Amino acid sequence: MQIEKITKPAQTIVSMSTHISHEHLPNYIGTSFVDLLEYIQKNEAELVGTPFISYLNLDETGQARDELLAVEIGFPINKEIPSTEKFQSYVLPGYQAVRTLYVGDYDDLTDSYKELIDAIKQENGIFTFRSYEYFLTDASVPLEDQETMIELTYRLKRKASLTE
Numbered sequence: 001m002q003i004e005k006i007t008k009p010a011q012t013i014v015s016m017s018t019h020i021s022h023e024h025l026p027n028y029i030g031t032s033f034v035d036l037l038e039y040i041q042k043n044e045a046e047l048v049g050t051p052f053i054s055y056l057n058l059d060e061t062g063q064a065r066d067e068l069l070a071v072e073i074g075f076p077i078n079k080e081i082p083s084t085e086k087f088q089s090y091v092l093p094g095y096q097a098v099r100t101l102y103v104g105d106y107d108d109l110t111d112s113y114k115e116l117i118d119a120i121k122q123e124n125g126i127f128t129f130r131s132y133e134y135f136l137t138d139a140s141v142p143l144e145d146q147e148t149m150i151e152l153t154y155r156l157k158r159k160a161s162l163t164e
Contacts, residue, residue, distance in 0.1 A: 001112065003100045003119045006151070011049065014040060014081060014089040015074030017056075022069060029053060030139075032073040039087050040077055049076030050134040050149070058129045062113030062152065065129075097132070097151040098123070105143040109150065116152045125154035 016032045033051055040047065057070040081089045098119045102109045113131070120127050136147035 001100050001102075001115055003098050003116060005123065006097050006099055008095050008097060008151070010091050010094045011076045012078070012080050012089070013074045013076050013092050014045070014087055015072045016087060017070070017072045019068040019070050021067065022064070025069060025071070028071075029073060036073070036075055036087070040075060040081070043081035045077040045079050045081050047075055048078045050136065051075050052132050052134045054133075055131045056129075058127075058131060060117070060127060060129075062117050062127070062131065063110075095128075095153045096125075096155065097153045099149060099151040101136075102148045102150055104146065106146060106148060109148065112150055113152065116150065120152060120154040123154070124157050126157055128153045128155055 014036060016036060018028065020028055036051075052074055054072040054074070055064070055069060056072060057065045059065045077089070080091070081087075083089050098116050100112055100116060102112045117127055130153045132151040132153075134149040134151070136149060137145065141147075
């Protein structure tokens with residue numbers, strides 16, 4: 001598995017967020033993508049990147065901290081559009097991450113998370129408990145050929161001062 005360090009620039013996004021059980025997530029992703037695309041078109045914005053799902057409540061191993069997943073599903077867009085109760089549009093701040101391309105059935109990508117967390121530790125970093133998964137292929141591609149770009153955010157450990 002090839003892992004690279006990146007600094008992701010700030011980007012304007014529109015997204016939907018929820019807490020959901022793992023078994024209901026695939027259906028929610030599909031309907032959210034459709035709803036988001038309709039909202040983007042209605043507000044005359046344009047897509048400028050790949051759709052993503054972000055997991056917000058991960059533990060130090062990259063697994064869900066709770067039974068319900070805290071997720072944000074979104075699209076990078078070319079301009080900020082009005083936010084509503086259902087849709088949030090804002091500038092997502094830039095972040096540092098390690099990333100890898102995973103090819104295969106989405107349900108089997110747990111090992112990739114473990115390797116990315118190990119890479120963060122090797123960088124003297126601290127996992128900040130948030131991941132981004134970018135879907136590079138659509139549902140027409142067989143499961144074993146699905147491509148997902150996984151990014152785990154991190155920050156560098158603070159150096160101890162000489163007076164400590």
